[in-house]
Amino acid sequence: MAQNQKTPAGPVEFEGVGLHSGKRIGIRILPAAADSGIVFVRTDEGRTEIRASHRLLGASDYSTALCRGSVVVATVEHLLSALHGLSIDNARIELDGPEVPILDGSARPFVDRIREAGIRTLPRARRFLMLTRPVRVQAGEREILAIPDNALHATYAIDFPHPAIGCQTVAAEITEEAYVESIAPARTFCLLRDVEAMRRSGLALGGSLDNALVVGDEGVLNGSLRFPDEFARHKVLDLVGDLALLEAPLRAHVIAFKGGHKLHAALVGRIMSSRTAWSLGTSDDLLPDARVAEFAHLKDRLLPHAAVHAG
Ligand SMILES: [Zn+2]
Known part of the structure; x- marks a missing residue:
């Protein structure tokens, strides 16, 4: 069914x-x-x-x-x-x-x-958008690679120039249960030193310690983190939201290194314009295991330092 x-x-x-x-x-x-x-x-x-x-x-x-x-x-x-x-x-x-x-x-x-x-x-x-060959976007050192998979997986690495954040990698299959438990609660974050600049540009006018993790020189200003790697988990939350713009749930393994909304948008645009890179199907239409295995080696290529093995 x-x-x-x-x-x-x-x-x-x-x-x-x-x-x-x-x-x-x-x-x-x-x-x-x-x-x-x-x-x-x-x-x-x-x-x-x-x-x-x-x-x-x-x-x-x-x-x-x-x-x-x-x-x-x-x-x-x-x-x-x-x-x-x-x-x-x-x-x-x-x-x-x-x-x-x-x-x-x-x-x-x-x-x-x-x-x-x-x-x-x-x-x-439901009609799924099934990736059938890899799609990649890059901007300087920032990069996102999406490879064929029979479920939505996300592996996200950030490397933030602040000791309270630093390098974090999260890898998860985005099932409904995993999303609710381990992704949805992760809050957005910003550096205190960026807040002033954003406000001068007319942004973050509604920002407060109630609606974002604010990171000052000494660390997080507002209480404790919900997860030790809450920052990277929030990036996965953002990615899942931006992928909704494909208008069909994506089945792929998305591996991101230092991404952000701009690069997520670029990935969505690249997938949509690469008409031979995907097909639409129901939950019963799976790629052959051999087809998924063909691209598995690419998982480690993008994040050579993170020793990531997503389930
Ligand atoms: Zn966000």
Whole structure:
């Protein structure tokens, strides 16, 4: 039996501040029909609908924004990550401002509330985007390689020039259970010294110690970490959210070294434009083991120093 599409069972409402705009914004996550995808609706802008799609990708400097004409929805990645992590294919997301509220800086509040409200299975098969050959993007030393696999795996390495962060590598198969337990709670982070510069550029106006890990010279300023490698786990959270812009759940092993929203967006664009690198199929359409094994040796190539062996 192939896996079917899902949607939230009932409305889920939030109110909170936008990280970059500093505005208070209300948001409602509503059920949607099969094959309708994830669609944002700006209720304060003539109910303009903005689909969560690579075709509507806007800026991706510090967060991921979608835009249609002059109408924008910014900081979509944590909510998209929560939906993608919960295998939700279809939802209508109404919001009365330009940005998804940041809440606690992780995807956990979205995940918890959506699960409380329930998730409904729709009578239509999910269509997966199956990578059939490797796709790579690079910008200087930053690099992401996606190789064929029969499930979504993420291996993410960061090397941050700060002793409190440093080198961290996370490797996980992104099952729903693993996502909820070990990825969704990881919070966004920033360096104290970068906050001033971001504010001068009109960014992070809603940022506070309640919605981001802030790292000062002595270490994390706001309490304890949820995981010792919370920083790298948050990068996986962001990656899962940005991959939702493919509009179909990806089946591949994504290996990232010092990535970020810009490089995630580049990967999504490269996959979509490499029409011979993927095919669409249901959960029953698996690649032959030999095809997956053919590319397994590439896993260690990108992260030679990290001795990573993802399960
Ligand atoms: Zn993030």
